[in-house]
Amino acid sequence: xxxxxxxxxxxxxxxxxxxxxxxxxxxxxxxxxxxxxxxxxxxxxxxxxxxxxxxxxxxxxxxxxxxxxxxxxxxxxxxxxxxxxxxxxxxxxxxxxxxxxxxxxxxxxxxxxxxxxxxxxxxxxxxxxxxxxxxxxxxxxxxxxxxxxxxxxxxxxxxxxxxxxxxxxxxxxxxxxxxxxxxxxxxxxxxxxxxxxxxxxxxxxxxxxxxxxxxxxxxxxxxxxxxxxxxxxxxxxxxxxxxxxxxxxxxxxxxxxxxxxxxxxxxxxxxxxxxxxxxxxxxxxxxxxxxxxxxxxxxxxxxxxxxxxxxxxxxxxxxxxxxxxxxxxxxxxxxxxxxxxxxx
Numbered sequence: 001x002x003x004x005x006x007x008x009x010x011x012x013x014x015x016x017x018x019x020x021x022x023x024x025x026x027x028x029x030x031x032x033x034x035x036x037x038x039x040x041x042x043x044x045x046x047x048x049x050x051x052x053x054x055x056x057x058x059x060x061x062x063x064x065x066x067x068x069x070x071x072x073x074x075x076x077x078x079x080x081x082x083x084x085x086x087x088x089x090x091x092x093x094x095x096x097x098x099x100x101x102x103x104x105x106x107x108x109x110x111x112x113x114x115x116x117x118x119x120x121x122x123x124x125x126x127x128x129x130x131x132x133x134x135x136x137x138x139x140x141x142x143x144x145x146x147x148x149x150x151x152x153x154x155x156x157x158x159x160x161x162x163x164x165x166x167x168x169x170x171x172x173x174x175x176x177x178x179x180x181x182x183x184x185x186x187x188x189x190x191x192x193x194x195x196x197x198x199x200x201x202x203x204x205x206x207x208x209x210x211x212x213x214x215x216x217x218x219x220x221x222x223x224x225x226x227x228x229x230x231x232x233x234x235x236x237x238x239x240x241x242x243x244x245x246x247x248x249x250x251x252x253x254x255x256x257x258x259x260x261x262x263x264x265x266x267x268x269x270x271x272x273x274x275x276x277x278x279x280x281x282x283x284x285x286x287x288x289x290x291x292x293x294x295x296x297x298x299x300x301x302x303x304x305x306x307x308x309x310x311x312x313x314x315x316x317x318x319x320x321x322x323x324x325x326x327x328x329x330x331x332x333x334x335x336x337x338x339x340x341x342x343x344x
Contacts, residue, residue, distance in 0.1 A: 001135055003137075004068055004138075006019075006020035006068050007020040007137070007201065008138050008200060010278055010310065010311065011238070011257045011258050012278075013277075013310050015309055017340060018335070018340045019308075019311050019312070020068040020312050021068055021312070021314065021331075021332050021336070022068055022069040022071065022140075022313075022314060023067065023314060023315055023331075024240075024317065025318030025319045026067060027060060027061055027070075027071060027073045028057070030321060031060050031064055032325075034057055037056065043089060043091070045089055048074055048121075049121045051121055054073045054074065054121075054122075055132055058073045058139075062133070062136060062137055065329060066329075068138075069137050069139070069140050070129065070133060070138070070139050071139075071203070072125060072129060072139065072142070072199070075095075076144030076207070077095050077149075078119060079119075079144060079183065079190060080183075082113035082115075083182065083186055084110050085099065085100075085101070085153055086098065086099070087152075095157060095158065096157050097152065097153065097156040100155070101154045102154075104175055107179045111182075112186050113186045113190070115190045115192075119193070122194070123196075123197040124197075126139065126194055126197035126198045127197050127198055139201075140200070140201050141195065141199030141203075142204070143191055143194075143205070144187075145205060145207075145221060145228075145239075146221065147180070148209070150165060150180055153165075153179070154168055162211055166211070169216055169220055173220075176220060177220075181224075184228065187228055192234075199235065201236050202238070203240060203260070204229075204237065204239050204240065206239070206241035208242070209221060209242055209243055210242055210244055211243070214246050217247060218250065221241075222250055222254075225239055225254065226254050229256040237256040237257060238256065238257070238258035238259070238312075239259055239260065240260030242262045245265050248273050251274070251277075252273055256277070258279070259278075259279055260279075260280040260281055261280065262282060263282050263283065263284035263315070263316025264316070267282065267302075267306045271307070278310040278311065278312060279312070281313075281316050282315070283302050283313075283331065284298070285315045285319055285320050286320070288320075289323070289324075292326070295334070296330055299330075299331050303334075303338055303342060307342065308343045313339070
């Protein structure tokens with residue numbers, strides 16, 4: 001039994017006494033506790049792949065920031081690694097795949113991963129976290145959307161354009177779909193295993209949704225996200241597709257409960273388009289660089305735009321690593337203090 005179930009009630013569309021709040025990337029570099037732990041390790045992957053440590057980092061923001069949910073400390077790129085494509089996390093540069101997907105033979109070598117065999121460390125981290133939380137707050141599991149995973153597997157690293165990955169969609173669409181089907185099958189099995197391991201809610205991150213034209217997005221991304229949502233009826237599912245502002249009406253038809261908005265979207269415009277779905281977001285992460293008074297004012301303005309119900313307060317993307325944790329606390333405290341007034 002959860003002591004704080006605000007997030008789940010809001011995700012289901014139920015009325016809540018205040019707006020629940022958490023932050024994408026809350027488990028990480030903004031917290032000195034995280035930096036101290038990370039400094040003792042060989043790197044990011046050791047932390048992700050050691051369940052007890054991943055659980056410790058997952059719970060840190062619950063203790064330090066008093067957020068309404070924990071999100072398991074992991075990475076979307078554990079999925080391609082489980083499929084047979086190893087990644088490295090290069091300090092100050094981000095992910096790097098020494099080998100990439102370039103041909104039909106490469107796609108054929110990729111396996112549909114078995115969650116317990118190839119991603120057991122994430123599932124164990126969820127189980128350890130669930131026991132340690134002891135019902136304090138819900139635990140969020142997640143994975144990357146298939147298109148975003150394909151983009152990294154083909155490109156090999158982050159990119160402003162992902163032109164190699166996008167070229168595949170034009171030159172070899174059948175091959176792209178073959179890879180996307182394998183990623184989707186892996187992701188569905190992985191997320192269902194996360195639910196079994198204790199995740200109360202699932203979020204699908206389509207980080208590179210916004211670089212595709214709408215027709216390609218519907219063909220190569222949204223249809224696979226729809227499959228994932230339909231396969232996980234056990235818990236609420238949130239879809240966060242950064243930059244895909246033109247797809248909101250399409251998302252409204254998805255079998256998900258919550259739609260995450262980035263900071264460029266106006267909740268007042270979106271709300272009439274999504275029916276009874278819950279919205280999540282969407283303070284500009286850079287707003288947290290302001291003074292405490294500015295953070296408070298920006299948070300209140302955001303809450304006013306979303307209205308009193310069917311809203312989960314968050315940022316419009318992950319919190320940036322050089323953000324002052326005190327300003328994060330102002331954001332969280334303002335949501336808790338101000339949102340009940342909207343219900344008055």
